[in-house]
Amino acid sequence: MGLVRTIDWQDDHIVAIDQTKLPGEVVVLEIFTVEDLVDAIQRLAIRGAPALGVAGALGAAMAVVGAPRHRDRDLAALRAARPTAVNLAWGVGHVLARLPDGEEAVLAAALALLESDAARNRALGERGADWLTTRVEGPIAVQTHCNAGALACVEWGTALGVVRSLHLRNRLRHVYVDETRPLLQGARLTAWELAEMGVDHTLVVDSAGATVLARGLAQAVVVGADRITANGDVVNKIGTYPLALAAARAGVPFLVAAPESTIDPALASGAEVEIEVRDGREILGGLPDTPTLNLAFDVTPADLVTAIVTEDRLVAPAAGERPA
Numbered sequence: 079m080g081l082v083r084t085i086d087w088q089d090d091h092i093v094a095i096d097q098t099k100l101p102g103e104v105v106v107l108e109i110f111t112v113e114d115l116v117d118a119i120q121r122l123a124i125r126g127a128p129a130l131g132v133a134g135a136l137g138a139a140m141a142v143v144g145a146p147r148h149r150d151r152d153l154a155a156l157r158a159a160r161p162t163a164v165n166l167a168w169g170v171g172h173v174l175a176r177l178p179d180g181e182e183a184v185l186a187a188a189l190a191l192l193e194s195d196a197a198r199n200r201a202l203g204e205r206g207a208d209w210l211t212t213r214v215e216g217p218i219a220v221q222t223h224c225n226a227g228a229l230a231c232v233e234w235g236t237a238l239g240v241v242r243s244l245h246l247r248n249r250l251r252h253v254y255v256d257e258t259r260p261l262l263q264g265a266r267l268t269a270w271e272l273a274e275m276g277v278d279h280t281l282v283v284d285s286a287g288a289t290v291l292a293r294g295l296a297q298a299v300v301v302g303a304d305r306i307t308a309n310g311d312v313v314n315k316i317g318t319y320p321l322a323l324a325a326a327r328a329g330v331p332f333l334v335a336a337p338e339s340t341i342d343p344a345l346a347s348g349a350e351v352e353i354e355v356r357d358g359r360e361i362l363g364g365l366p367d368t369p370t371l372n373l374a375f376d377v378t379p380a381d382l383v384t385a386i387v388t389e390d391r392l393v394a395p396a397a398g399e400r401p402a
């Protein structure tokens with residue numbers, strides 16, 4: 079995929095790729111109100127931790143500049159739109175810190191955050207690629223889960239930012255893509271991004287992820303994160319935890335790629351994170367009605383995380399290092 083921005087600011091409103099329409103068509107949303115932004119976030123038209131951070135920042139600026147009468151209501155709704163990912167509320171708070179300096183300062187802070195996203199993720203991708211090339215000889219086959227590419231950010235990507243950097247160095251052999259039930263972010267989004275990048279890849283069902291590693295088909299697992307707690311526990315898309323267990327069993331490095339904003343020092347461990355439970359109809363997909371538990375995320379314990387790479391540093395939780 080060419081580096082078209084997933085989310086951007088145009089004149090006085092937000093424009094964003096509607097990720098629910100991919101890969102069939104590329105539809106650009108024009109969002110003029112915080113209410114519409116919250117709707118886009120909750121139905122996953124806008125998703126991915128870094129993109130949510132930018133959405134939070136731009137939405138907060140929209141609330142401050144465009145609709146001050148409803149500011150408090152809009153900001154509360156925006157912060158609560160996705161409870162598990164820390165980046166959304168972080169983005170809101172980041173720009174509201176400039177409120178004493180006036181509305182223009184809030185908007186300037188939001189736009190600065192937007193512009194810096196690509197640079198942060200390029201640095202993250204390079205650092206992650208550096209680390210992997212010291213751990214694995216020759217071209218590397220990578221396994222990934224969910225979507226942590228350019229679509230989850232403004233540009234470039236986190237986990238797929240590492241993959242992109244490996245690809246540009248001619249050190250990438252193949253990518254195994256977990257489908258990511260129930261909304262198929264891997265099958266719909268990651269596979270599409272990799273095809274646009276010209277990267278050889280293979281789609282597998284989630285339940286085959288452990289077998290890919292057991293068979294020695296992938297030499298590394300690289301995933302993103304929606305929240306990383308102070309002890310190094312990693313909250314990511316449901317299905318990440320069993321993949322980490324399989325990686326540990328296979329002796330394969332498990333790398334988490336996420337910006338510094340994803341690290342939440344206020345929470346000691348993953349046990350304190352509110353895990354979003356989504357509508358069970360996503361699982362049923364038209365099947366007969368039955369009780370469901372549609373957990374959107376899981377917690378991977380720190381001792382299964384070989385390394386966390388950010389734009390600034392690399393931390394090894396499995397070796398006892400803490401990110402916060």
